[in-house]
Amino acid sequence: MHSTKPNLRDLVIAASVLLLALFLLLFPLLSRGEGKTVVLTYGDKTETYLLSESRTLEITSNGIHLTVKIEGGEVWVEDADCPDLVCLHSGKISKSGDVILCVPAGLRIQVIGGDNDVDFVAG
Helix, strand or coil: CCCCCCCHHHHHHHHHHHHHHHHHHHHHHHCCCECCEEEEEECCEEEEEECCCCEEEEEEECCEEEEEEEECCEEEEEEECCCCCCCHHHCCECECCCEEEECCCCEEEEEECCCCCCCCCCC
8 A cells, every 4th residue: 555645735735724714713703892782581571781881680580580790891690599500600791792591591691782793684
């Protein structure tokens, strides 16, 4: 059996493909702008708040109580009595498109309105 060594052209092509794949993977993460608005959705309610205005929100949904904090351009779940506490450990979010979910409470916290947002129209 012959073993062929890759030549320089093959290495350049492989490196180019890998760099392009890495760019396509990271571009959406790096291009997100700072968010401007927080949208909380739970039950049949949707509430919208500015990230620039500090506030503490007490939310009860599906029998679960959560404390959501907006401060310093970030939003996070400060306290929760849900069984898994995933929402509590999600940390602070501030970029457009960031989301915190509390599945047991049926709560979705999403940051929207960054400068680099792109709207897509489905046809």
